[in-house]
Amino acid sequence: xxxxxxxxxxxxxxxxxxxxxxxxxxxxxxxxxxxxxxxxxxxxxxxxxxxxxxxxxxxxxxxxxxxxxxxxxxxxxxxxxxxxxxxxxxxxxxxxxxxxxxxxxxxxxxxxxxxxxxxxxxxxxxxxxxxxxxxxxx
Amino acid sequence: xxxxxxxxxxxxxxxxxxxxxxxxxxxxxxxxxxxxxxxxxxxxxxxxxxxxxxxxxxxxxxxxxxxxxxxxxxxxxxxxxxxxxxxxxxxxxxxxxxxxxxxxxxxxxxxxxxxxxxxxxxxxxxxxxxxxxxxxxxxxxxxxxxxxxxxxxxxxxxxxxxxxxxxxxxxxxxxxxxxxxxxxxxxxxxxxxxxxxxxxxxxxxxxxxxxxxxxxxxxxxxxxxxxxxxxxx
Numbered sequence: 057x058x059x060x061x062x063x064x065x066x067x068x069x070x071x072x073x074x075x076x077x078x079x080x081x082x083x084x085x086x087x088x089x090x091x092x093x094x095x096x097x098x099x100x101x102x103x104x105x106x107x108x109x110x111x112x113x114x115x116x117x118x119x120x121x122x123x124x125x126x127x128x129x130x131x132x133x134x135x136x137x138x139x140x141x142x143x144x145x146x147x148x149x150x151x152x153x154x155x156x157x158x159x160x161x162x163x164x165x166x167x168x169x170x171x172x173x174x175x176x177x178x179x180x181x182x183x184x185x186x187x188x189x190x191x192x193x194x
Numbered sequence: 195x196x197x198x199x200x201x202x203x204x205x206x207x208x209x210x211x212x213x214x215x216x217x218x219x220x221x222x223x224x225x226x227x228x229x230x231x232x233x234x235x236x237x238x239x240x241x242x243x244x245x246x247x248x249x250x251x252x253x254x255x256x257x258x259x260x261x262x263x264x265x266x267x268x269x270x271x272x273x274x275x276x277x278x279x280x281x282x283x284x285x286x287x288x289x290x291x292x293x294x295x296x297x298x299x300x301x302x303x304x305x306x307x308x309x310x311x312x313x314x315x316x317x318x319x320x321x322x323x324x325x326x327x328x329x330x331x332x333x334x335x336x337x338x339x340x341x342x343x344x345x346x347x348x349x350x351x352x353x354x355x356x357x358x359x360x361x362x363x364x365x366x367x368x369x370x371x372x373x374x375x376x377x378x379x380x381x382x383x384x385x386x387x388x389x390x391x392x393x394x395x396x397x398x399x400x401x402x403x404x405x406x407x408x409x410x411x412x413x414x415x416x417x418x419x420x421x422x423x424x425x426x427x
Contacts, residue, residue: 087348089341099373101366107345109338116345120363152346186367193363 058164060108064092066168067175075172096179104175108164115160115174117182122154124193133192140185146174147181158182198332202339223340226333230326237322244315251308254301261298265291 064082067075081095085105094104094115105116125133137149137156147158158181160174268291275283 085348085352087351089344089348091345091348099370101369105345105349107341109334109341111334112338114338114341114345116342124362124364152342183367183370186363190364190367 060090060092060106060113063113063166063168063171064094064106067172070168070172074169076176078172078176080172080175094175096175099179102179102182104178106175111164113162113164113166113171115162115178116150116152117158117178118152119156119158119182119186119189120193121156126192126194129192133189136189136192137185140188144181144185146177149185158185198335202335222336223333226329226336230329230333233322233326233329237319237326240315240319240322244312244319247308247311247315251305251312254305254308257301258298258305261294261301265294265298268294 061084064080067080068082079097081098083093083095085091085093090108092106094106096102096104102117107114107116141148144158147160150157150159158178160178162170162174166174268287272284272287272291275281275287
């Protein structure tokens with residue numbers, strides 16, 4: 057079982073074709089748990105945080121917090137998120153504390169290519185989700 | 195078995211995380227791991243016991259078969275003895291037959307017990323397997339919850355308490371879109387610029403008007419060379 061550091065190093069080592077031309081910026085976050093911050097195509101507004109449980113790798117992209125939601129449209133927003141959960145490739149909606157997020161879970165045995173695809177997809181899904189659900193935000 | 199989903203949902207709803215309490219008791223993971231290890235041990239032991247009891251059941255079955263064969267033989271002897279008028283012998287055989295039947299009765303009773311034991315062990319094993327599956331599922335949930343908690347702590351510590359992002363979603367999206375638009379605007383502008391006023395485009399225009407570097411390629415060169423050759427020749 058590889059560490060997330062190893063997987064991310066593999067991602068950086070991929071040739072342009074394998075990453076479909078996407079650029080990744082990687083920065084470890086200090087702390088006693090290994091968390092790596094990934095910027096896709098330099099977009100610092102939507103960092104993806106990569107961390108590992110002992111049997112899976114979690115990639116988390118925060119969307120918005122509770123206080124950004126219009127209170128009277130929250131139920132509709134949640135319904136839309138549930139509706140979108142299945143068609144959304146590789147990612148799922150989730151909530152961590154008071155922050156809504158999109159995340160992906162992968163096996164610790166995933167290849168660098170798998171990871172590149174996951175991160176790219178997650179990033180694109182996040183932008184699409186914010187765009188689609190913007191009407192529910194203040 | 196308590197449903198862990200329910201417990202977690204209740205804990206999250208109670209704002210346990212916001213208050214900074216650990217949703218996951220540090221002991222919970224250790225307890226799960228221990229219970230799974232114990233259950234696996236029990237399962238292994240039950241499997242061993244099962245093998246032993248099945249063997250005993252099979253042995254009892256063989257004994258019963260053996261005795262049945264002997265009984266047939268002695269019954270035949272008794273009948274033969276009676277046919278020969280030897281009632282005294284027939285009586286001796288009858289005693290032997292009675293003994294054998296008693297022995298068979300013992301083996302049959304034992305076989306019944308072994309069989310019941312086998313069934314019990316199989317039930318225990320099924321239950322233990324189900325317990326292991328359940329615990330492993332719950333352990334995975336607990337481990338993931340703990341990982342996410344730890345990661346979130348690292349992230350919020352790094353970005354400052356209460357903030358996990360630089361901007362809110364709306365502003366983030368606006369910035370991203372603007373950057374994408376700027377990029378495609380720049381691309382379109384460069385394209386247009388090149389078409390309208392680039393030297394490359396002027397050369398094209400001149401060329402099609404037959405002005406300037408109008409070398410028509412090798413055929414024109416050959417024509418020119420032939421002319422010169424003809425002039426010198």
